Amino acid sequence: MDLVMFFLEPARFVKRLTDMAIPLSQKLRLQCTFTGAPKMFFTWYKDGKQLYASYRYNTRIIDNTCVLECLHESNNETPGKYSCEVSNSFGTDICHANITTVTEPARFEQKLKDKKVAMSKKLKLECTFTGAPKIFVTWYKDGKQIYASYRYNTQIVGNTCILECLHECTKDTPGIYSCEVSNSYGIDICQAEVTTVSGPARFVKKLTNQSVLWGQKLRLECSFTGIEKLFVTWYKDDKQVYASYRCNTKVIGNTCILEYLRECDEDTPGKYSCEVTNEDGSDICHALVTLATGWLTNLVS
Template identity: 30%
Template sequence: TKKLKKMDSIKGSFVHLECIVSGSHPISIQWYKDGKEITASDKHKYSFHDNTAFLEINQLEGADSGSYTCEATNKAGRNQCSAYLTVKEPPCFVEKPQSQDVVPAARVQFKALVSGTPPIQIKWFKDSKELISTASRSVYKDDTSSLLELFSAKTSDSGNYICQISNDVGSTTCKTTLFVKGLQLYILCSYLGSQALNSVCLCPYYV
């Protein structure tokens, strides 16, 4: 038999595995994944002609990653070869950051949860400029999440924020909005009633 080749493919696509077999006929072919026999179905289709064994796997998903073995058998004995298939998943958002309205000096956190084949690169942007950790904000990242935190929001922080995620098979973005209310004003409020209840107070109001 001619050995199978290690393969990488993308979730949602299909893949063909083939193994060239030599020997006296009749030859029977069986395919295995991680040691378990594969049954022919709409997802798994196999054939054998011109001394070549074929296995087609449709609608690939992460669970299809694994070791595939082609086993050829005739009256003289049996032989097999194996190869590993890796199904890579483009990045996607499991949880998107939520838009927020806050008052000045508030602490703001934008959180994103992601999935896909690692490593996943995560970047944050505002006004087309990438955001990095500074004295006024922090950007935390790992393989499955990212947190953008503004320690004390200012009106100039208002705007659209873009979270971009990518790996070697794809990329996507999502947008969230921050609105930081204007300066705090005080409005003179009066409460009228009996002489004992007459009062005046300053009521805060944000614009």
């Protein structure tokens, strides 16, 4: 009996179209779900006129779901009353949705960020935006408009604004860079401070030789400069030193620190080295650490 009822089931919607407000920058997509005995027929309408698959629309069936996709971004012709009709030999059902468009002002989704760049590198800035077309993009440096030229390349890839300097950084590179996006509904601007740094990692205060007493705890320090991202490695007698129960390694600001967590003993003396590296270069400095004999003299006395 159930099988007979299935084959006699009229076409009907179990999930209908719903009214929707869509930004002008998006593509409209409508879907509704149906049930009913085969053979099913489907028809889409807009404002009472039948829609056909074309360069503007794509219609398809995915399992029990009717889908209408607009192949272009919404515009002033998109709003209207959309309808989907399903039918079989035992009945017909139809559902509707009122579609409106909303104005979407231009705005940034990912803004520019302050940046440090090596003198040996080329500056590249990126930010992403959203908003209803037509979007206009303008770049500035220190308040003055930047144009595509032998110095700069400006482009838009998808929703990403890109500014590329075509030459390595110079003393003229630092400054406040701004990007402005605008459309008929609004405007947004973001900015970043760009500074230049000497590129390769190098030490500005190197390790110095030390003579430590028995019972003291060894502490070594050196300071560096260079563009991020920097990596610091310590060595003793050319073998890498790792943070452990014996020693601690850390970086505070631009200072590398090696601290022994236990008092000095016969294993402490040796050649200690600190190496800093980044993508532009590396530097290394050394110190000889010896044990002083002052405690022995005092003991004999």
